[in-house]
Amino acid sequence: MPKQIPHPMEVKMDYNCWYECIRGCGKRYSIFDVVYRCEECGGLLEVKHNLNALRQRSAAEWKSVFEQRVFSTAWPYGSGVWGKKEWVCPLVDDEQIVSTYEGNSNLFWAQRFGKQLGMDDLWIKLCGNSHTGSFKDLGMTVLVSVVKQMIANRKPIRAIACASTGDTSAALAAYGAAAGIPTVILLPRAKVSTAQLIQPIANGATVLSLDTDFDGCMAIVKQLTEDPTIYLANSLNSLRIEGQKTVGIEIIQQFDWQVPDWIILPAGNLGNVRALGNGLMMMLDLGLIDHLPRIACAQAENANPLYRAYLSNFQVFEPVKAKKTVASAIQIGNPVSYERARQTLIDFNGIVEQASEEEIANTSAQADQTGLYCCPHTGVALTALKKLLQKGIIDPHARVVVISTAHGLKFSQFKVDYHHQQLEGVQAQYANPPLEIPATYEAVQSALMKLV
Ligand SMILES: *Cc1c(COP(=O)(O)O)cnc(C)c1O
Ligand SMILES: [Zn+2]
Numbered sequence: 001m002p003k004q005i006p007h008p009m010e011v012k013m014d015y016n017c018w019y020e021c022i023r024g025c026g027k028r029y030s031i032f033d034v035v036y037r038c039e040e041c042g043g044l045l046e047v048k049h050n051l052n053a054l055r056q057r058s059a060a061e062w063k064s065v066f067e068q069r070v071f072s073t074a075w076p077y078g079s080g081v082w083g084k085k086e087w088v089c090p091l092v093d094d095e096q097i098v099s100t101y102e103g104n105s106n107l108f109w110a111q112r113f114g115k116q117l118g119m120d121d122l123w124i125k126l127c128g129n130s131h132t133g134s135f136k137d138l139g140m141t142v143l144v145s146v147v148k149q150m151i152a153n154r155k156p157i158r159a160i161a162c163a164s165t166g167d168t169s170a171a172l173a174a175y176g177a178a179a180g181i182p183t184v185i186l187l188p189r190a191k192v193s194t195a196q197l198i199q200p201i202a203n204g205a206t207v208l209s210l211d212t213d214f215d216g217c218m219a220i221v222k223q224l225t226e227d228p229t230i231y232l233a234n235s236l237n238s239l240r241i242e243g244q245k246t247v248g249i250e251i252i253q254q255f256d257w258q259v260p261d262w263i264i265l266p267a268g269n270l271g272n273v274r275a276l277g278n279g280l281m282m283m284l285d286l287g288l289i290d291h292l293p294r295i296a297c298a299q300a301e302n303a304n305p306l307y308r309a310y311l312s313n314f315q316v317f318e319p320v321k322a323k324k325t326v327a328s329a330i331q332i333g334n335p336v337s338y339e340r341a342r343q344t345l346i347d348f349n350g351i352v353e354q355a356s357e358e359e360i361a362n363t364s365a366q367a368d369q370t371g372l373y374c375c376p377h378t379g380v381a382l383t384a385l386k387k388l389l390q391k392g393i394i395d396p397h398a399r400v401v402v403i404s405t406a407h408g409l410k411f412s413q414f415k416v417d418y419h420h421q422q423l424e425g426v427q428a429q430y431a432n433p434p435l436e437i438p439a440t441y442e443a444v445q446s447a448l449m450k451l452v
Pocket of ligand 1: 235406
């Protein structure tokens, strides 16, 4: 049993949050209602907070509270997400929280890789250094905790379900298993990595492998969750966004409350860019920062509906049929959160860039040779960085943070294929295959001669 220290923040304030329709029709719902879209107008919902209650603490006080909680053992405040509980989800009892102490992931100063690009202030936020190996843990802890609270309040919920490109399902299965809540996972057959497939299997989820793509799985899970006893865990559900929004707050906290110039992230279903924007906007509203960074979204050329919309100045949005990409977690043609992301990009003077398969693979490998171990999605974001430097949009002396969304270890086959020149359509510039030589001292000796 973790320590239950009464926390100074437990003094009863009127912290509160609720769902509100983002189309401004004013409709509100409880976060304990099973509702994913506005019942009046069909708009997406978003969690809103009582900012006046939060304003009863000054910006300096919040900073100090957040700093004190990092890695604390006072349950659950040592988590990077729950250390900001009042800003994220004040309505769940501490005993109902399902946490793996997610968040507080390290910032990697990419000194050598940055130097290769002519930069001196490049940082990689390693969100893949997390319980299930991706940033999806940040949102899933909130969603599963709210469901656990609902079940404690005798709401009839039988299971939590999601469609996934591999990381949402891993997170849902792990948090569901930790809470003892059954989970149902819909995966596109042969479109997720072996590691991603085996994660929910190991955690005891019901795993359904469907002969379709992510968008096909999403359509079915929406139907499935029309039954209110099966709760939907996709990022259409804005509870995920509440947890994920801590990433930007955490980055700024790690820079001693200094705002970086740019934050770049790979984008697929577009929940995470909205989450990043919402966290930063809340910091601005509550006075913890006095300006916003710029945001750049990076997409794979093979699944680029946001990039296309950006080229039209966000006047036109058309779903695309996503083609195969090594960045499988963002192989999405019809992003659920487009409407949310569009507004965030406008608010943050944001831009969108895209990356080809060859660029993704080679940039990932180049970065690996400077000590990183990039998943392909991080390769998409790093490629976007290169292009924006070349175009003069990002200044080489700017402080830039690239969000690395998953751990490279989930994508071993991508790396194996790359280093054996077996990645379709890719000329592997940085291939470094093992040398197969006889087991003799002389053979080893002569192989090493080539080193110098
Ligand atoms: C989910 C995911 C993304 C995309 O995030 P969205 O919120 O869908 O835009 C990017 N990279 C990885 C590794 C992911 O798992
Ligand atoms: Zn509405």
